[in-house]
Amino acid sequence: MLPLKDINPKRSFPVITFILILINTVVFFIEVFYNKELIVQNYGISFNKLFYLRDYKTLITHMFLHANFTHLFFNMFYLWIFGNNIEDKLGAFKFLLFYILGGIVAAILQLLFIGDVNINLIGASGAVSAILGAYLKLYPTAPILTLYFFFIFIGLTYVPAFVFIIFWFIFNLLNLFFNFYSNVAYLAHIVGFIFGFLFIDILKKLFSFKTKKRRKYFY
Secondary structure, eight states: OEEEEEOOOOSSOOHHHHHHHHHHHHHHHHHHHTTHHHHHHHHSBOHIIIIISOOTTHHHHGGGOOSSHHHHHHHHHHHHHHHHHHHHHHOHHHHHHHHHHHHHHHHHHHHTTOSOTTOOBOOSHHHHHHHHHHHHHHOTTOEEEEEEEETTEEEEEEEEHHHHHHHHHHHHHHHHHHSTTSSSOHHHHHHHHHHHHHHHHHHHHHHTOOOOOOOOOOO
16 A cells, blocks of 8 residues: 555644755755765764764764665655644654654664664664654544555555554564565664654653644545
């Protein structure tokens, strides 16, 4: 299943979401036209750089690097669809804090399970996965316009957010167990998702904002 858009009204334009997408896109083209390997080597995050060399900037910079256009596109596409409502709920500062912390936690846990201490981890997937976790907590019944593929059948349908997100979670969980040595950081996806699902409640208590009663959708 591929989400195309959600039916979930916003009160304001998601400025931080837009800026994050813009920065990621600009950085990707810098990678393409400059020296991708050198940029990844300097700004990607690895176990060695973080825990031995204490290169803490990579906790942030790795989130703005992507392996290829497909990697960038899907991360930014999911960020736009699901991130705008989370930003709308949290506000700009809290959303940015949530996004950055989600990416950091996901990366650190992934690094602990990578066999080679010099392998660089890049991508916004951990942070975006945190947004999916928060979206499931806050808007489980929001309709998601979804493109589905079933053998030779292709179509469009609306599904509640919890159906799509749980499907996404199971897909990543299965790949984590059966495709463990893939170059895709499935563990970071899982950790980011769990972080987002749990931390959104902690963030509410820390900053004392109240969520409105969950909307009910009929379609």
